[in-house]
Amino acid sequence: MKWCYNKRKRGDFMLPDERFRRILEIIRKKQSVTVQELVKQIGISESTVRRDLAALDKKGLLHKVHGGATSIDAGFGAEETVAKKSLKNVDEKRRIAQYCAEIIRPDDFIYLDAGTTTEMMIDFLTEKKASYVTNGIMHAKKLMDYGFRVYLIGGELRAVTEAVVGEEALESLRKYNFTKGFFGINGISKKSGFTTPDVNEALVKKTALSQCLDAYILADASKFGRISAVCVAGLDQAVIVTGKLKEPSFLKYTAIKEVSE
Template identity: 40%
Template sequence: MIARQRLDRIVETVSRNGAATVPELAESFGISESTIRRDLDKLDSAGRLVKVHGGAVCLEDEHVRRELTIGERADLRTAEKARISRYAASLIGPDDLVYIDAGTTCRALVDHIGETRASYVTNSLDSAAALAVRGLSVVVLGGEVKPATAALVGPEAVETLSRYRFTLGFWGANGVSREYGLTTAERLEAQVKRLSIARTGRPFLLADHTKLGRVGPVVFDPLEAVTVLTDEVPPDWADVATVRAV
C-alpha cells in the first residue's frame, strides 16, 4: 500500500469509529507506531483529522468539544448540509423576518434562498456578505467577531437582538441530546443562540444526523425549543416528534 492510500485509509478508519489509538492503527496497517504518528501529524496538518494524545479523533467528534474553524468544517457532510438547507430555504415566505445563525449549514442555507422579498438578520459575517451580494435585505448584529466562525457575539449582539421579533429562524449546533438538549462549544455564542431562539415564532435547528446524540460543553436550549431538521432520523430517535427528516 502506497503512502497516500494509507493516509486515506487512516482517515476512513478514524471517521468510521470516531477515534483510533496509535497501537490500533499500527496493528491494522502492519506498520510501526512511529510511522503512524508521522502519518497522524500529516493528516492533522492537512485538516483531515485531529491528532490527540495516543491517537486521533475525527473532525466531527472534535467539533463537539471545540469550535472548528470555517475551513475545518467546510468539507464535512456537504451533501447532507445541502439537502437540509435546501428544504429549510423552501420554508421562507415573502413576509418573513428571518434570523440566520452562524455555521456552515446555515451558510449553505443562504445559497439556496429563493425568496427575495423576505428580510434577514444574522450574526454571521459570511452569511451577511452572501445575502448582501444577492441584493437581499439584511441586518448584521453588532458585537465581537469570533475568528473561528466569523460569528458576532457579546453585549452589542444581545442588545441588537432585543429590538427584533422574528417570524422564522435557523440555527446550528455542535450536538443535539435527549438529555441535555441543544449544545455548542462556547458560552458567548450560546447566549446569542438562546436569545434569538426565544424571539422567534418558528425556530428550526439544522443538523445532520451525526450530531444527534452528541453533547457539546455549553447548553443553549432544551430539545423542545426548536424543530430539528436533519437528513436522516436514526431508529433510536424515531419517537422524538421535534426531530424531522427532510
C-alpha cells in the first residue's frame, strides 16, 4: 500500500483571516516581501501564500507583484532624497544610463528629466552637437561643466528631488518639440501606468513627455509593480529601458529594452 503525505505546512491550518493579518503586518513593516520570505516567516506553503496574496490584492490591501507583494502605501506620499536614491541599484542604473546616452544623435533636441538615473546619463554623453533641455538643477550644472549646450527651464525648485516644477515650467515646456525625452519614474504598474508621488512633478513629466517624438522611461527593477499617488502617463506612451525584466507580462503593454550585464 502506498501512503500519500500532504506537504501542507502547519501555518496552512490557520484561519484565512489570521494568515491575512500576519501577511499584512509583515508587509507594513518591510514595505515589500517575497513569497519565500512569507513561507519562512509564517510557516505556510508557497501555494497558500500565492492564493492569499491574490485575495489581498483583490481586496485592495496590498499590491501583488512578480514573486511577492508590496505595501499599498509603497511609493505614496513621502519621497526619498536624491542622495538616498543615488545609492540604490547603482550598477543597473549605470547600464541603463549608458544605453540611453548611446542612442543620442547629432541632430537631437533632448529633454532630460530630473532623476538619479538620468543624471548618470551625463557621464556617458558624447554627442556635443545635440541640444539638451532639463528641469534638473544638478543636471544643468553637470551638462554645462562637461561642455554641452543646455537650457534650464524656469519655475519653482522642489528641494527633495532638486527639480524645477510649477506653471512657469509647464509654459516653458509647451514651447519645445523634443526628438527624444528621458524620464525618471517612481512606479510602473499595469493598472496605473507610470506614477510619481508629487502632483507638480507629475505635471512637468506629463507635459514634457507629450512634447517628445520618442519618450524613454529609465527604470531599475525596483520600480515595477509599484504605484505612486499621481499618474504621469499610460504604459503605451513610452519605451521602458531597464535591466533584466523579471515580469515578461509587461511586454503586452509597451516596448521594453532590457540592458543586461
